[in-house]
Amino acid sequence: MKKLINTAESVLEDALAGVAAAHPELAVDLAARVITRAVRPPAPKVALVSGGGSGHEPLHGGFVGPGMLDAACPGEVFTSPVPDQVLAAAEAVDSGAGVVFVVKNYTGDVMNFELAAELAAERGIEVRTVLVNDDVAVEDSTWTAGRRGTGATVAVEKIAGALAERGAPLDAVAALGERVNAASRSFAIALTGATVPAAGRPGFELAEDEIEVGVGIHGEPGRRREKLRPARELVAEVVSTILTDHHLTAGDEVIALVNGLGGTPLLELYIVFGEVAARLAEHGITVARSLVGNYVTSLDMAGFSLTLTKADAQLLELWDAPADTPALKRA
Amino acid sequence: MDVDTRLAEDWVRAIAAAVEREHERLTELDSAIGDGDHGSNLRRGFTAVLAVLDGPDAPAPDGGPGALLTRTGTTLISKVGGASGPLYGKAFRAIGAALPPGQPPADAAGFGEALAAGLRAVRDLGRAEPGDKTLVDAWTPALEAYRAAVAAGAGLPEAAAAAAGGAERGARDTEPLQARKGRASYLGPRSVGHRDPGAASTALLFRALADITAG
Known part of the structure; x- marks a missing residue:
């Protein structure tokens, strides 16, 4: 293996430090492993939170900013983020208008975001989840975990993010995200x-x-x-x-x-x-x-x-x- | 032999040691039909669990086995990610919840009910059935063997040994199966011929229980 890393164990934290150093327009919480916009949008606004394993860059942290995501939570390489992390992201960006989770359809991502949504609900944050499952290589049936979420995530985050930026309500943003995925x-x-x-x-x-x-x-x-x-x-x-x-x-x-x-x-x-x-x-x-x-x-x-x-x-x-x-x- | 706080802690530490010893093999199994991180994820989780057990905020020795196992589950959910974090985390939390404080330590039969609660939690969250090529395929025969041993009059050591054998057989028996849950299901027929990494780690968990209860 030939890679530009310090140690295999510190890949995520070292990369996040680099993101923080390169992008003053982002706020990177290195302890919570959450990336948000440095300048909060005018409240109230529906917040878009996405996340998933690292290794897919620029997804998701590279899409945090006006017009797209409010927060991203990167997990370890190819490993979904943990519920605490997703909850920290939701708490950081919820303005009272609710939060849309954009989740790629993988067993681990679905479970961890589901646990986070339960925790967020306990704290009074309204959450809707848009599941992205666009990969036609997987047969969508009861015999598989369902289609994977891949490239359509960019379109969902761009288009639903634009609608959220205009002040649309929670259900409308989530419904549009689902419509983009279905298309x-x-x-x-x-x-x-x-x-x-x-x-x-x-x-x-x-x-x-x-x-x-x-x-x-x-x-x-x-x-x-x-x-x-x-x-x-x-x-x-x-x-x-x-x-x-x-x-x-x-x-x-x-x-x-x-x-x-x-x-x-x-x-x-x-x-x-x-x-x-x-x-x-x-x-x-x-x-x-x-x-x-x-x-x-x-x-x-x-x-x-x-x-x-x-x-x-x-x-x-x-x-x-x-x-x-x-x-x-x-x- | 009953399940007290000491035994619960010994079990968790033995699992952590087994994961440390076997994480490369688990990752290798996962590379064949998944994304090659099962060993490193569990290793990160149990390293965090050991840090809790050895830390200033460790569960109290008289807090009961349930509290210790619940805490183990919570730590796994917080640190592992992927599917294995929530699945094993919920399992340990369910086992812990089945051993409430203020009750006499569970005997072999009582602990069998706790292990059954763990399996139910895994199946509820993962919606997996036996035969889907998941950790359910190791946990189910482990529980069956454990219960059969208890029904035949066995104590905890013999029941745990039977469970370990059942889990290892179940893990081996995932090899001819085609995966219907998790990332391996994306491979369709190409998942056949490989052992499920989650079933393999569940076998470690039951072998650890057998090891610490044996003599």
């Missing part, structure tokens, strides 16, 4: 595994000519292993997998996110995006807005995920609304 589908392909610092080895190892199709963002193996093919063929398969599930039809507009998993150059992500746009055009689907870059990463994993969010006038207007966060800015 989104994602699929990912990995060229390498991801190495958790405490484990020291990649979660899976691939030969020079192998890829994992249908991976999540935690270094776990995907649905199947295949031979590497040209980007055009891989993207065609990813787009067709999403379209089959999503029922998008000619004339629809989408917000398209081509997301790097942490170890892939932007040059390649743009090659992927070009192929995505071409395939969607063949289906008569318009890319109304696009985002290309590393937004929901999986440590050092090479590969990409594609997220398509079916757009309408309201979603596009809020997608374009101002945001000022370390990782996403809109004038």
Whole structure:
């Protein structure tokens, strides 16, 4: 393992110290492990709190700021935050208007946020939870833990965050977050595994000519292993997998996110995006807005995920609304 | 032999030692079908539990086994994260709640009821059934073996030894199963052929109980 770390045990606290030093617009509580905005929004405002395991940067701390999140609680690498941490975040940002938890659908995240919501309710904080589950690689059935939350988290945090910033009430913000999630589908392909610092080895190892199709963002193996093919063929398969599930039809507009998993150059992500746009055009689907870059990463994993969010006038207007966060800015 | 505060503390310390010894193996099992952090997460949790037991605010020696086990559960919920933190945390809190203060120390049968409460807490939170390839698949046969031993007249040491055997068999028997809960369920049929890391850590927990009660 070759990593820019001090010790495997101190990865999170050392990274949080760096976030604090780099971003005076954020307030980083190193003891509670909570990131909030340094300048509180005018109260009362519905607060958005998200969190999850570390290793997905800039998610979630990089999306704290006006127009998006009020607080983020990063857990250990690939490990959900603990309830005390989520509660501390909710208490720090609740203005009395209530708190929306944006939770990616993983067993641990769901349990820890559920326990935190119980504790918050005991303290008189009204909480709604938006569960993000956009990954079509997982069969959504009683036979699995349900679909994983991946790239759609960015769209949920951007669009619901914009509505909250305008003073919308708690139920409206939560309902919009759920609507964005329901309108989104994602699929990912990995060229390498991801190495958790405490484990020291990649979660899976691939030969020079192998890829994992249908991976999540935690270094776990995907649905199947295949031979590497040209980007055009891989993207065609990813787009067709999403379209089959999503029922998008000619004339629809989408917000398209081509997301790097942490170890892939932007040059390649743009090659992927070009192929995505071409395939969607063949289906008569318009890319109304696009985002290309590393937004929901999986440590050092090479590969990409594609997220398509079916757009309408309201979603596009809020997608374009101002945001000022370390990782996403809109004038 | 009854379950007093001393025995409860010995059990928790023995689990912590087992986790320290086996955390790399647990992480290896988790790397195969999960995200490779089960060992390091439990290690962080039980390190925190030991810090509580050895700290200035340690549970009082006369506070009863229930208070000590409840405190252990609360610490795990606060420190572990992931799914294993809430699951083991709730389990220890339920075992602790089943051993209320001011009552005579539980005998083998009474402690069996406490272990059953722990399993119920895990199943309520995780909504897992036997056969889903989770820690329920180790805890369930452990409890069955424990109860069968008690019904046959065994004391705590023999019942605990039977439970450890049941848990280890249950953990082994997760290997041919396809996971239906947790991260391993994302793999579908590819989860077959691997031992569930949560079932493996539950086996450590029951083996620790057998070790500290044996002679």
